[in-house]
Amino acid sequence: MCFSLAVSAVSSFFAQVIGFYLFFICLAMLLQPQRFKKIMTEVLAHPASLFVCAATNILFSLVVLVPHNLWVANWQVLITIIAWLALLKGLVTLFFPERYVNMSKNLMSKQSYQVWTWVWLLIALFLVWMGLSTNT
Numbered sequence: 001m002c003f004s005l006a007v008s009a010v011s012s013f014f015a016q017v018i019g020f021y022l023f024f025i026c027l028a029m030l031l032q033p034q035r036f037k038k039i040m041t042e043v044l045a046h047p048a049s050l051f052v053c054a055a056t057n058i059l060f061s062l063v064v065l066v067p068h069n070l071w072v073a074n075w076q077v078l079i080t081i082i083a084w085l086a087l088l089k090g091l092v093t094l095f096f097p098e099r100y101v102n103m104s105k106n107l108m109s110k111q112s113y114q115v116w117t118w119v120w121l122l123i124a125l126f127l128v129w130m131g132l133s134t135n136t
Contacts, residue, residue: 008134010067011076015131018064018082022124029117037108044101050093057090075130078123 029036043049064083070076093100107113 011079012131012134014064014068014079015127019124019127019131022120026117026121026124040108044104050097054090054093057086061087
């Protein structure tokens with residue numbers, strides 16, 4: 001019983017942190033898309049920036065995955081999936097920076113960029129909701 005309470009508290013914590021983070025980033029991307037695309041273009045043009053982004057993604061994902069690598073049939077698996085995606089993104093950026101730059105530029109040039117931003121915003125709201133509602 002104590003273990004399930006601890007896992008629930010960790011899930012709630014990560015849901016709130018990841019949810020609020022994604023919410024604010026997605027909101028900025030939707031409200032100021034040209035500014036965000038300009039910033040991303042500048043980041044993608046500098047190898048040092050790519051390295052810092054890769055290292056940050058890897059660190060973030062490991063901080064989440066070490067205590068929360070849960071493959072369960074409920075909302076908590078979303079936290080695990082997001083952390084694994086962040087790890088994959090960090091590793092691709094670290095080991096294949098040219099491929100990551102090309103994929104990012106390709107995504108930003110399409111209409112699907114805004115669709116994906118809305119999808120991530122909805123995921124963010126869901127995580128915030130679950131994190132706050134299970135924190136009682």
